[in-house]
Amino acid sequence: DQQVKQNSPSLSVQEGRISILNCDYTNSMFDYFLWYKKYPAEGPTFLISISSIKDKNEDGRFTVFLNKSAKHLSLHIVPSQPGDSAVYFCAASFTGNQFYFGTGTSLTVIP
Amino acid sequence: NAGVTQTPKFRVLKTGQSMTLLCAQDMNHEYMYWYRQDPGMGLRLIHYSVGEGTTAKGEVPDGYNVSRLKKQNFLLGLESAAPSQTSVYFCASSYRVAANYGYTFGSGTRLTVV
Numbered sequence: 001d002q003q004v005k006q007n008s009p010s011l012s013v014q015e016g017r018i019s020i021l022n023c024d025y026t027n028s029m030f031d032y033f034l035w036y037k038k039y040p041a042e043g044p045t046f047l048i049s050i051s052s053i054k055d056k057n058e059d060g061r062f063t064v065f066l067n068k069s070a071k072h073l074s075l076h077i078v079p080s081q082p083g084d085s086a087v088y089f090c091a092a093s094f095t096g097n098q099f100y101f102g103t104g105t106s107l108t109v110i111p
Numbered sequence: 112n113a114g115v116t117q118t119p120k121f122r123v124l125k126t127g128q129s130m131t132l133l134c135a136q137d138m139n140h141e142y143m144y145w146y147r148q149d150p151g152m153g154l155r156l157i158h159y160s161v162g163e164g165t166t167a168k169g170e171v172p173d174g175y176n177v178s179r180l181k182k183q184n185f186l187l188g189l190e191s192a193a194p195s196q197t198s199v200y201f202c203a204s205s206y207r208v209a210a211n212y213g214y215t216f217g218s219g220t221r222l223t224v225v
Contacts, residue, residue, distance in 0.1 A: 032210035046213025096210035
């Protein structure tokens with residue numbers, strides 16, 4: 001049973017606009033959340049994290065929002081760039097070490 | 112700085128054959144992990160290790176064994192390969208608290224079992 005869900009398999013956005021990637025989880029015990037970016041034929045690379053004591057974390061163009069009551073997190077990329085085109089995975093953990101991953105959302109940024 | 116290196120990158124096995132996937136990291140990370148990625152399933156944790164000489168089961172451990180004899184290496188073994196083990200395998204490593212900095216992943220091993 002998938003504990004972390006990314007219900008949008010793909011997303012297309014114009015360059016310069018905002019990209020919003022969504023993630024839902026089912027287990028209220030999750031306390032740590034990560035976002036990864038993956039290019040074809042490469043391993044995922046870490047983007048940004050958030051813990052349950054926060055509702056927002058920013059790093060440059062990337063912002064992650066956490067809504068614990070809704071068991072929902074989102075990744076905002078502003079402004080979107082063609083190099084952001086990749087598959088994005090969200091991941092959640094109880095312990096901060098063993099993470100459960102979503103199925104990924106493929107983002108295409110159109111020049 | 113090589114990071115996490117996986118060997119081999121590609122492999123085709125016949126059903127019933129055995130093989131070992133090697134993962135090596137040069138970042139002095141304590142924790143190491145093996146994940147598999149299948150279409151529509153995301154990444155699922157097979158086994159992990161919290162230090163040299165220790166291993167533990169993840170979500171999908173059946174059909175796999177692991178060993179961590181040295182801190183920098185984490186081996187994943189398939190004793191008798193099955194077509195259901197066709198997948199892309201990723202090794203990762205992290206500091207003690209991965210939540211702050213995430214995992215560092217290798218580039219993956221694409222395994223096909225025929």
